Amino acid sequence: MKVLGRAAGREVVPGEIVFVEPDIVLTHDNSAAIIAKFEATVPGGRVRHPDRIAIVLDHVIPADTGRDAAAQSRIRQFARTQGIANFYEMGTGICHQVVPEMGLCPPGSLVVGSDSHTCTYGAFNSFATGIDRTEAAGLWITGRTWLRVPDSICIDLAGGLRSRVSAKDLVLRIIGDVGADGANYMAVEYHGPGVSSLRISERMTVANMGVEMGAKIAVFPADGRTREFFQDRGASCTGTLWSDFDAPFSRTLEYDLGSIVPMVARPHAVDDAVPVSELPATPVDQVLLGTCTNGRYEDFAAAAGLLKGRKVSPRTRLLVAPASREVMLRCMNEGILQVLVEAGGTVIPPGCGPCLGAHQGVLAPGERCLSTANRNFRGRMGEKDSEIYLCSPETAAASAVTGEITDPREVV
Amino acid sequence: MAVFSYPQDDINTDLLFPGKYTYSCSTGPEIREHLLEDLDPSFASAVRPGDFIMAGANFGCGSSREQPSLGLKFVGVKAVIAGSFSRIFYRSAINQGLLLVECPAAVEAFEPGDEVDVDASMGLVTVAGKEFPFPALPAEMLRILEAGGLLEYISSTIAAEGGPN
Numbered sequence: 001m002k003v004l005g006r007a008a009g010r011e012v013v014p015g016e017i018v019f020v021e022p023d024i025v026l027t028h029d030n031s032a033a034i035i036a037k038f039e040a041t042v043p044g045g046r047v048r049h050p051d052r053i054a055i056v057l058d059h060v061i062p063a064d065t066g067r068d069a070a071a072q073s074r075i076r077q078f079a080r081t082q083g084i085a086n087f088y089e090m091g092t093g094i095c096h097q098v099v100p101e102m103g104l105c106p107p108g109s110l111v112v113g114s115d116s117h118t119c120t121y122g123a124f125n126s127f128a129t130g131i132d133r134t135e136a137a138g139l140w141i142t143g144r145t146w147l148r149v150p151d152s153i154c155i156d157l158a159g160g161l162r163s164r165v166s167a168k169d170l171v172l173r174i175i176g177d178v179g180a181d182g183a184n185y186m187a188v189e190y191h192g193p194g195v196s197s198l199r200i201s202e203r204m205t206v207a208n209m210g211v212e213m214g215a216k217i218a219v220f221p222a223d224g225r226t227r228e229f230f231q232d233r234g235a236s237c238t239g240t241l242w243s244d245f246d247a248p249f250s251r252t253l254e255y256d257l258g259s260i261v262p263m264v265a266r267p268h269a270v271d272d273a274v275p276v277s278e279l280p281a282t283p284v285d286q287v288l289l290g291t292c293t294n295g296r297y298e299d300f301a302a303a304a305g306l307l308k309g310r311k312v313s314p315r316t317r318l319l320v321a322p323a324s325r326e327v328m329l330r331c332m333n334e335g336i337l338q339v340l341v342e343a344g345g346t347v348i349p350p351g352c353g354p355c356l357g358a359h360q361g362v363l364a365p366g367e368r369c370l371s372t373a374n375r376n377f378r379g380r381m382g383e384k385d386s387e388i389y390l391c392s393p394e395t396a397a398a399s400a401v402t403g404e405i406t407d408p409r410e411v412v
Numbered sequence: 413m414a415v416f417s418y419p420q421d422d423i424n425t426d427l428l429f430p431g432k433y434t435y436s437c438s439t440g441p442e443i444r445e446h447l448l449e450d451l452d453p454s455f456a457s458a459v460r461p462g463d464f465i466m467a468g469a470n471f472g473c474g475s476s477r478e479q480p481s482l483g484l485k486f487v488g489v490k491a492v493i494a495g496s497f498s499r500i501f502y503r504s505a506i507n508q509g510l511l512l513v514e515c516p517a518a519v520e521a522f523e524p525g526d527e528v529d530v531d532a533s534m535g536l537v538t539v540a541g542k543e544f545p546f547p548a549l550p551a552e553m554l555r556i557l558e559a560g561g562l563l564e565y566i567s568s569t570i571a572a573e574g575g576p577n
Contacts, residue, residue, distance in 0.1 A: 116476040
């Protein structure tokens with residue numbers, strides 16, 4: 001945990017508490033509530049480091065109710081008044097896509113965010129973790145917080161993924177093995193020759209779901225793919241840090257990527273992961289393709305490969321939610337959105353969409369959704385008596401065609 | 413004093429406070445209405461200041477939303493005693509000034525109807541007269557907890573230093 005050591009200015013060991021000044025404090029629509037806390041604590045005060053704050057409007061966009069609109073208006077005004085340059089208007093994308101696109105999470109950076117999936121930036125060798133709103137308010141005021149130096153788990157990857165098997169299948173398999181709390185408080189480090197075979201979008205999928213096994217961070221080494229991603233994004237890749245070859249791990253798990261098969265997480269737990277091939281016939285009422293887990297260009301390209309020339313089954317409906325405007329534009333330019341819409345998909349704005357059950361495709365009681373998101377907790381998509389299965393973009397696309405959960409390798 | 417016992421593991425943030433209300437409910441009274449709604453619909457009207465919650469492992473896993481910890485503090489829950497806590501919830505509880513006690517042995521020993529008490533400074537949980545020790549909190553966290561939460565702690569620090577920034 002050299003990042004924390006560097007931030008603390010000395011060598012640190014697991015278990016100790018260090019005080020650190022994060023490089024970026026991320027907040028989103030919840031900034032309205034954080035502003036209220038900030039104002040109540042330091043009335044009329046200034047944020048300590050406006051250049052270290054990033055605000056992305058993504059959770060309920062465009063505003064669904066007058067209340068949302070007023071909250072978002074307040075956030076815009078606060079960002080202007082406080083001189084927060086890294087304010088991103090709704091439509092830019094989901095915070096966990098926008099922060100990398102804007103070059104705010106380079107290798108070796110320390111990022112905290114009032115969103116549990118802040119761990120996504122571990123894909124870029126950033127020490128990135130979730131905090132709550134109150135702590136974000138505290139960070140706006142003081143610029144510093146405390147972190148406990150975590151123990152580490154090593155995930156050793158070898159080989160490469162097979163056709164129509166994706167990083168989502170890998171991470172569902174890992175979470176199934178480790179359990180929902182198996183990495184609680186810990187750093188999950190991805191090692192081994194298999195890492196270099198994973199594209200940035202795939203590393204983001206894997207890191208994004210670190211919190212679903214309790215992890216504080218889920219982190220990859222930086223390499224040529226990382227540098228290529230940050231080219232022209234104003235980020236320096238010189239701060240990268242990685243464990244020593246003899247670093248101690250509390251546990252090591254090994255995976256041959258070639259042995260991974262399409263997986264789903266069954267309701268209502270992310271660690272209830274099984275191969276798609278072991279499921280009984282499971283019809284789905286809605287398929288959600290997108291979110292901060294699987295809403296990237298590569299995900300839609302893979303889905304379009306399966307949906308080209310085919311139609312979404314009349315038994316189901318397909319929602320397409322690009323993770324950002326940049327992703328959406330690339331998919332438009334390359335004809336991928338056209339394929340998905342021609343197949344019968346409905347495109348929703350670049351944002352969190354129905355993933356957290358607030359709007360844009362929430363479920364009816366008794367309905368079942370197959371989703372490329374990261375969480376399938378009871379009631380997550382709005383109704384206590386609905387079900388969510390989690391899967392890869394490939395499985396989502398294949399299942400949209402058949403109307404039931406389908407192994408994408410079976411589609412000719 | 414009542415003890416609300418939910419012995420299962422992995423009680424997640426959607427069960428403690430459904431995500432669909434995350435952007436419409438931020439204050440204590442608003443949160444109270446939906447607190448534990450999908451886990452125990454009777455909780456919100458039944459809970460009284462000084463009550464306890466007993467739960468299994470990985471309590472509070474999932475989202476970073478703070479309504480669960482803020483809500484439990486608001487309704488006056490004296491402590492949540494669980495097998496273990498998810499890390500973001502653990503942080504959040506300290507930030508809200510809500511006492512969490514990680515003590516699997518106490519959860520194991522608890523039977524419905526047992527009297528429960530917690531002495532944070534001694535690091536002791538009492539269940540039906542039997543004492544169970546739990547590890548003391550690090551000093552930094554204890555100071556935040558004693559101040560009643562992170563922002564209260566920052567306010568007191570600012571007052572001591574004579575103004576923000």
